[in-house]
Amino acid sequence: MWSKPYATTDPIIPVHAAATALQYAQQAFEGLKVYRTVDGKVSIFRPEMNARRMQQSAEAMYMAPVPTDLFIEACELAVRKNIDYLPPYETGATLYIRPILFGTTPKVGVSPAQEFEFCVVVTPIGPYFPAGFGTTPFIINRHVDRAAPLGTGQWKVGGNYASSFRATEPAHEQGMGVLFLDSEEHKYLDECGGANIFLVKDNTYVTPLSQSILPSIINDSLMTLCRDLGIRVEQRKIPVAELGTFQEAASCGTGAAISPISRIIDPDNGTIYEYGNEAGKICQRLYQAIRDIQYARVPDTHGWCHYMAAQ
Numbered sequence: 001m002w003s004k005p006y007a008t009t010d011p012i013i014p015v016h017a018a019a020t021a022l023q024y025a026q027q028a029f030e031g032l033k034v035y036r037t038v039d040g041k042v043s044i045f046r047p048e049m050n051a052r053r054m055q056q057s058a059e060a061m062y063m064a065p066v067p068t069d070l071f072i073e074a075c076e077l078a079v080r081k082n083i084d085y086l087p088p089y090e091t092g093a094t095l096y097i098r099p100i101l102f103g104t105t106p107k108v109g110v111s112p113a114q115e116f117e118f119c120v121v122v123t124p125i126g127p128y129f130p131a132g133f134g135t136t137p138f139i140i141n142r143h144v145d146r147a148a149p150l151g152t153g154q155w156k157v158g159g160n161y162a163s164s165f166r167a168t169e170p171a172h173e174q175g176m177g178v179l180f181l182d183s184e185e186h187k188y189l190d191e192c193g194g195a196n197i198f199l200v201k202d203n204t205y206v207t208p209l210s211q212s213i214l215p216s217i218i219n220d221s222l223m224t225l226c227r228d229l230g231i232r233v234e235q236r237k238i239p240v241a242e243l244g245t246f247q248e249a250a251s252c253g254t255g256a257a258i259s260p261i262s263r264i265i266d267p268d269n270g271t272i273y274e275y276g277n278e279a280g281k282i283c284q285r286l287y288q289a290i291r292d293i294q295y296a297r298v299p300d301t302h303g304w305c306h307y308m309a310a311q
């Protein structure tokens, strides 16, 4: 039984030292964005998808799922209370919503909690590309797996991220992102540390099918937009050996929507797959299409914008 959500300005959450969240990483989180649209409205992008994904993460972590209505009510409350921090339309900046769910029951014996806390924090974030579409190099890592074949990769749980820092941090220090491979054979593309990947050839959008990647809401949206725009979509296993055949590559997720990849480096054999230092044509078309919907510059034919009452 969940209590009614309430607002607080206190960012400190008192948690028992033996809470299962701290002891056993019994935790899940989400990330979504609020946009001030071109006509001055306040729109959250597809929050019911994040609610559903958090319910799946909760079930996987043996936690009580947060009902969709409560999830959206709490997000709206946090946005309403912080509406002064929602950046204006022209800035390209947004308000980021971070819902968190965790086990609070103190347990020294290894077992799940009976009580859970769900909270939502928000923070304004600047535009991902302040000066045009930038590109980023990526490096394949075969020595750290983000997720085990039957592990937790498909859920948004903190442990997946903590365990991949040892791959992502050294790469970030060199200005690169990490491309993880399937952990069973290290033969197929999985995903990036915090985003899905897609590649393009011959008017076809190709994105990995894998049990251990997080189902990205932006990737799902882009696949729908591809169908609108007459771009073919393939969701299938992508062997590393196929990388040389693509014309464009990009990571996709809530942060940047689309972040074009300049090159993918395979350090184990010295191969470099080049995709150019500028966003490709299909990346540009998709970026324009999704941003136009998020900022309500075009009709929202898929019903993705969740408008809040006048703010």
Ligand code: PLP
Binding pocket: 031, 191, 192, 193, 194, 195, 196, 213, 214, 215, 216, 217, 218, 219, 252, 253, 254, 255
């Ligand atoms: N993959 C991982 C591991 C992520 O952390 C994220 C970010 O949430 C994504 C993919 C992209 O998902 P979304 O498009 O829902 O933001």
